[in-house]
Amino acid sequence: MKQSAIETIGYDRCTGCYGCLNTCPVHGAIEFKLTDEGFYKPFVTNECVHCGYCQEGCPVIKKVNNNQEEDLEVYSCWSKDENIVKISSSGGIFSELAKIYLEDNGIVFGAKWENGEIVHTSISDLKDLKGLQKSKYLQSKIDNSYIKVKEFLKEGKKILFVGTPCEIAALNTIIQHKNLTTVDVVCHGIPSYNIYKKYISEVLKSDYRKIEVNFRNKETGWENYSITYKENERIIQEHLHGQDIWFKGFLADIYLNSPCYNCEFRTIPRFADITLGDFWGVPQELKNINGTSVVTLNSKKGKELFEKIKDKIEYKKTEFEIARRGNPCIYNHKLSKEKREKFFKDFPKKDFITLHKKYFPYPSKASKIINFPRRVLGFIKRRILKIVKGV
Template sequence: MGVVTTNHFKQPDIYAVWTKDADVRYKSTSGGAFTELAKNILNKGGLVAGARYNEECLVEHCLVDSLDGLDEIRQSKYMSSIPGNIYKDVKAALEEGRLIGFCGAPCQVLGLYSFLGKDYDNLITMDFICRGMNSPKAFKAWLSELEEREGCKAKKVWFKYKDGGWKSSPKRTRVDFEDGHYVVKEGEDNLYMYGYLTSNLYIRPSCGNCTVKGVPRQGDITLADFWGIESELDDDKGTSMLLINSEKGRDLFDEIRNNMVVHQRNFSEIFNGNPMFSTSAKVPNETHEFLADLDNMSFTDALKKYGGYPSAISRWKKIVKKIKTVILCLASNGDIK
């Protein structure tokens, strides 16, 4: 194991893209680029490694060999994944000559290369612009609280749920339950994502000093949301940013580009909407104490204790805004005289 030279570009080619398949685009948390890349590999008889939910709704890495399996590893999952034997399984498949696509955080891609000890011609790696890995303990505490409130076990968590639009989706999460009903948590009611995006209380401490930011990238291709793209390329259904970081990445992209709407962009456009491309999140000193308190405290109470809970003022502003919206709707329908 050690440092592996990958010859990735010092300045990637940048594209704004989305799949032409409307259903795939809706089910994806951005523009569906990952699905198109993965489908190409699977259609060649290859395998794709990505993150899926297990029976406890925690995230684990796995290898899939079918389009049905691809459904499990699509979409963003905002917590650290359990690697299990994924590096060993990938290496074994590579040694057999199988084409492999591996998708993970930049540090996970770096870990794969270190485990392999070399790059392989039949390996395509994909990373993403990462804000930081959340603790599975925090996620499980939030989900358990929600399950208790709903009186049922959750079977699926859909982060960045797009009903209501792509641009607002980071603050919207849908949770499906085993009895068939689902709930949508949005804005400040979505405490898990609210805490993640504002307080950083349960981001892994090492993510506060990430050593794999910027360029050259770890993956042959980098995936991200193209936040801040102009309105002509944003219909609020999801626009992916693709960074092509190597010749292998370029070859794969060329094979799928006819399945997508593609617009080449400038390297400088990365930074306005994706500051975490080159900057680490600031992780508070209270992270360890917060996670320890989850052993005997609810997620909500812990969030309140450490200042990650929405303020009373902001919650009242939200209530007032909802009331105004209802009044305006009634007035427009002629129900208020």
């Protein structure tokens, strides 16, 4: 009788990558459900035969990284297509990579909205690309995506799979194939669904199932992006990201998934062939104000794919340390868990606004006074933009 992966590592170290589910040979022996903290993690059912095979898909137990490249090629870049940059989080490099596959009969895996949560899905048609574009700052439910990757590879398809570093590490433990190219995002961590849902129901007075969030609305700028909540296609709330109190708690690392605080997968050598992020703190000479991506090419496969998009993008080579300066999450960044522990003890007993005031108060009185003129100007600018656009 062997231990399951989750019994071996425990819920605190489990990233919720779905690797165990995708390797379990017994249908129904592992179910993914929300934990009390609000992260999708595996629960072993009575169907389990204790074969221990699920350990083979757990990247915390079994790290597989054939990618030994330590000298990453680093670029600042963005798509030449302004419309793509506009609807992407950063410089739209994901879309340019995806187009190479979709125009050549290939398959792209990424994250999309479904009933108020995020799920991983595959697309084969350019018209479906829109659903995958943009960062969704919630856990994506991978479900049996890695099994589907295997099936597509058997059919001879070429695949591009995008996910967080832990998801790519899980995929690597299960499949390595010449026709599979992986992309991970520079990842700050994923916030709890339970906190997000509490915010939607108590502050927005809505049902999360009806809500879709544009976490990277660039109408106010790439660096000064807004968060827009839509219910049935109607905007019900829009704030600059620094003024959205739920987002504030996410950025302040109060309610991330436990292993994100000391992530084992945002490391070098990277697990993915290519890594995409925002080039925060980008020097002027490498910058596009509408969105600048930082791209690291981590393997031969990654470099070959990047060659194919070079005529579609503006790119400038730079150095890893320049990219890391403004974006610590790109490499081995450790976050403090101190407030998290207290927050999750308080969470079931207190309403969202009380928790916000106690753990991530914002704005403080001083910053309210200092930022008042900037907020008024921003408000006027947004109103004028809306009138000009006729919305």
